[in-house]
Amino acid sequence: MTIPASHRPAREWLLLVLALAVVGGAVVPLWHLAGGETREDFAAKWTPERLRALFLxxxxxxxxxxxxxxxxILQSRYRxxxxxxxxxxxxxxPDEEGARILPEDARPLARKVEHVTGRRPFILANMIRLGLGKYAISKSAPDVAEVVRSQADVETSRLVSxxxxxHYLAWAIPAIGFVGTVRGLAGAFGMAGVTDVGMADFTRQATDQLKIAFDCTLVxxxxxxxxxxxxxxVQRAEETLVVDAQEYCQEHLLLRLYDPG
Incomplete structure (x- = not known):
């Protein structure tokens, strides 16, 4: 069976590795020429206490x-x-060369689909079952094509909804980070009203509050x-699944229907 174009890998990860190699090959020499910070400077800046404040x-x-x-949730959807x-x-x-589906074959094939799938919910099986049911009644291939197309739209809408x-959690994560940012900025500005601390303590406490603000945003x-x-x-995998189911119905169902008209 010919692999549909949507099944073929786009080699995106290979292109990512190539992009990293190109950018790294250009940036690393420039970093050394510009006198970037050494490993010791980096270790002195990112102490365990600083990392704990950043991530925890x-x-x-x-x-x-x-x-x-x-x-x-996304892992379960991908599975x-x-x-x-x-x-x-x-x-x-039927996938034999030249096989045709007659109107009297529709209901036996629909029963076969239910038997093979064990009535488990499959998008492809549901499209085929509805299409065969419509063909058994109308005996019209265009009507079957409309049913398959409508069911594909229903499945796509269900996956999106x-x-x-x-989507709420993807929005909530930066929102939570913004709450931490506001809390840190409020603490830093609140230090301006404190008069009983020295300049060194004021600077240190204000800096700690600003770190809270920027750390939350970064993470x-x-x-x-x-x-x-x-x-x-995951969304691309789900959309490709529906498209491939439509393509399967087009190749193995719609193009094999016998239309007396």
């Missing part, structure tokens, strides 16, 4: 909870996509970038 603030922990929750793809190997429709929790934005890429990957 209350807002950061909330961001981790939202990220892990969304990642678990469901692979379960759905197993239906393409069930042999739900059930992604609502993930939240990084998590949001990673999560949005995972969301994009």
């Amino acid at each position: 603030g209350p807002e950061q922990v909330l961001c981790y909870v939202a990220f892990v929750w969304a990642a678990l 469901e996509v692979w379960r759905q793809r197993s239906a393409f190997g069930f042999g739900l429709l 059930t992604m609502g929790t993930v 939240a934005l990084l998590l949001s970038l990673v999560l949005m890429y995972i969301v994009h990957t």
Whole structure:
């Protein structure tokens, strides 16, 4: 069976490695020529205390909870996509060269689809079953094509609507980071009203509050970038699944229907 174009890998990871190699080959020499900080300077700046303050603030922990929750939802959806793809190997429709589907074959084929899938929910099987049911009644290939197309739209809408929790969490992560930013800025500006501390203590405490503000923003934005890429990957897999199911119906169902008209 010819592999559909949507099944072929786009070699995106290979292109990512190539992009990293090109950018790294240009940036690393320039970094050394510009006198970038040494390893000792980097170690002195990022002490364990500084790393703990960066990654273990209350807002950061909330961001981790939202990220892990969304990642678990997306993992289950990605596994469901692979379960759905197993239906393409069930042999739900005849694939012999020159095979035709007559109106009297529609209901037996629909019963075969239900038997093979064990009435488990499969997007491909549902499209085929509805299409065969319409063909058994109308005996019109254009009507079957309309049913398949409408069901594909329904499945796409259902996949989009059930992604609502993930989209909320993807929005909530930077929002939580912004809450930490506001808290840090408010603490820094609040130090301006303190008069019973020395300049050194004032500077140190204001700097600590500003670090809270920027640390929350940094962690939240990084998590949001990673999560949005995972969301994009899963959504693309789900959309490709529906498109491939339509293509399967086009090749093995619609083009094999016998239309007396």
